[in-house]
Amino acid sequence: MSTSFFSATRLACAALGLMLLAGATAHAADKDLKLEAQLVVGSNDPQTKGTPVSPQVEKKLKRLPLKWGSYYVVSSQQFSVAKDDSKQLLLGGSEMVVKNLGGERVELTLINRGKITQSLRKDQTLVTNVKDENSFVVLRQAD
Amino acid sequence: MKLQAFLDGELPAREAREILTWTQRDREASSLLAELRNTRQALAKSEPHLSLPESREFFWSKIEREIQRLEPHPVAAPPPSGFAALRRWFFPAAAVSALVIAGMIAYFQAPTAAVQTVADADAPTVETTLANSDATTYRDASEGTTLVLFSYAVDNSPVKNKKPTAIN
Numbered sequence: 310m311s312t313s314f315f316s317a318t319r320l321a322c323a324a325l326g327l328m329l330l331a332g333a334t335a336h337a338a339d340k341d342l343k344l345e346a347q348l349v350v351g352s353n354d355p356q357t358k359g360t361p362v363s364p365q366v367e368k369k370l371k372r373l374p375l376k377w378g379s380y381y382v383v384s385s386q387q388f389s390v391a392k393d394d395s396k397q398l399l400l401g402g403s404e405m406v407v408k409n410l411g412g413e414r415v416e417l418t419l420i421n422r423g424k425i426t427q428s429l430r431k432d433q434t435l436v437t438n439v440k441d442e443n444s445f446v447v448l449r450q451a452d
Numbered sequence: 453m454k455l456q457a458f459l460d461g462e463l464p465a466r467e468a469r470e471i472l473t474w475t476q477r478d479r480e481a482s483s484l485l486a487e488l489r490n491t492r493q494a495l496a497k498s499e500p501h502l503s504l505p506e507s508r509e510f511f512w513s514k515i516e517r518e519i520q521r522l523e524p525h526p527v528a529a530p531p532p533s534g535f536a537a538l539r540r541w542f543f544p545a546a547a548v549s550a551l552v553i554a555g556m557i558a559y560f561q562a563p564t565a566a567v568q569t570v571a572d573a574d575a576p577t578v579e580t581t582l583a584n585s586d587a588t589t590y591r592d593a594s595e596g597t598t599l600v601l602f603s604y605a606v607d608n609s610p611v612k613n614k615k616p617t618a619i620n
Contacts, residue, residue, distance in 0.1 A: 368595070369592070369595045369597045370597075372592050372594075372595055372597065373590060373592065373597065373599045374590060374599075375599075419581075419602065420581075421581055421582065422580070422581055422582070422585065422602045423578060423579055423580040423581050423582075423585065423587055423600075423602055424578070424579045424581070425576050425577070425578050425579075425600050426576060426577040426578075427574070427576040427577070427598055428574050430596070432596045433574065433596040433597070433598070434595070434596060434597045434598070435576070435597075435598050435600070436597060436598065436599045436600070437599070437600040437601070437602065438600075438601050438602060
């Protein structure tokens with residue numbers, strides 16, 4: 310019984326399956342990242358400039374320790390970044406570079422300010438402030 | 453002939469008594485009986501001892517009997533003692549139970565460990581470019597949101613109650 314269970318054919322099939330699974334996983338991890346960067350302005354007053362952020366983003370922003378009651382999208386960019394590739398952006402007068410590190414990790418470099426390395430899966434959002442006190446960049450994977 | 457038969461013990465008791473009486477009375481008969489007895493004894497002593505050759509069947513049957521004699525006879529196994537029965541079933545059962553318990557512990561601990569691992573992997577790494585700048589990090593694990601606030605000037609702080617260190 311054990312001989313047939315651990316037969317060479319079954320072991321070979323199992324190894325092949327694992328290799329295919331590993332290959333598929335590696336391929337998924339190294340595919341291009343489709344990202345969306347939004348310049349969001351926070352305000353405590355009704356604002357005509359920009360459009361209100363999506364309810365999903367609004368919920369996330371309102372849970373953060375920020376002093377604004379409403380958030381509006383001033384500009385938005387969707388782009389794809391290949392693994393180990395970078396995309397340069399200019400949002401709200403701030404220059405930044407987004408690099409795909411692979412494995413759904415990104416490196417956001419804000420010129421003359423700093424660098425953030427963060428995993429950015431579908432359910433994750435990265436928020437950082439830019440020049441104006443009520444201006445933020447919301448970076449996440451595009452839907 | 454009667455004397456020879458008497459000597460061989462083949463005569464009936466009555467005739468044997470008559471012969472015995474006759475040999476006691478007749479000297480010639482007595483000497484003849486003695487001679488026959490001597491001859492018989494001499495033949496008995498000088499007769500060569502002949503051994504019959506063994507037959508083929510007898511030879512092999514003898515080997516078979518010898519083999520059977522030398523073979524260890526199966527000894528009836530003693531009835532298993534209570535400890536032996538306990539050892540036979542208890543140890544495997546204990547091993548299986550230990551494996552099940554270990555599996556349950558791993559199963560119930562795994563989600564926590566996985567969350568901790570993911571949480572550690574999700575922790576952002578922040579580097580500030582300027583020497584006098586600072587960065588504050590806030591993580592909302594339930595929503596998967598990370599906020600990184602770079603400080604420019606204290607007056608421009610967008611945080612409700614800004615703290616100089618990381619909020620988590």
